[in-house]
Amino acid sequence: MTKLEQLLSQYAAYHLDQKNIYTHFIGIPLIVFSIMCLTARAGVVISGVELTLALALLLASTVYYLSLDRIFGLIMLLIYALAYPSAYRIAQLDMTVWLSLSIGIFVVGWIFQFVGHFYEKKKPAFMDDVIGLAIGPLFVLAEMVFMFGFRKELEQRMLAEARKQRAVMDAKTVNLN
Numbered sequence: 073m074t075k076l077e078q079l080l081s082q083y084a085a086y087h088l089d090q091k092n093i094y095t096h097f098i099g100i101p102l103i104v105f106s107i108m109c110l111t112a113r114a115g116v117v118i119s120g121v122e123l124t125l126a127l128a129l130l131l132a133s134t135v136y137y138l139s140l141d142r143i144f145g146l147i148m149l150l151i152y153a154l155a156y157p158s159a160y161r162i163a164q165l166d167m168t169v170w171l172s173l174s175i176g177i178f179v180v181g182w183i184f185q186f187v188g189h190f191y192e193k194k195k196p197a198f199m200d201d202v203i204g205l206a207i208g209p210l211f212v213l214a215e216m217v218f219m220f221g222f223r224k225e226l227e228q229r230m231l232a233e234a235r236k237q238r239a240v241m242d243a244k245t246v247n248l249n
Contacts, residue, residue: 076140077229080214083207084234085241092188093215099184100212106178108159126159137210144213
């Protein structure tokens, strides 16, 4: 099992209900975008280019995603490249407007997340392992790729392992009661 399969399976074990996955299609992009907005405000200008914390975070996550899977990493880079200019523009607004918008988007994103986990009847993956915060965007991308009919073998391996992990989690929950 590759590292990508391991991480996606671990995350998928908390996300087997289709309603939960659909809420993540909205919630996770909103959360990622809001973090971009919050971290794109102030930067260091080098040779006329403003380097922000958002760019550093996007670069680090892209390098990480590329190390897991070249295609997924490149798609994430494209998504980030398309989203960053809007996040940067929001970050340049008046402080009250910038914070209100960014925090509002963040809160709405988390509301979608928690609604999804209500359907799933499982806590979010990051509560057991913080790597879930980094894998969430990649999981959403993978699920969309699967929906379009691509990478079906990866999907099947991920789901088989996720179901095994979920059965272990459920057995532990039953034993606690």
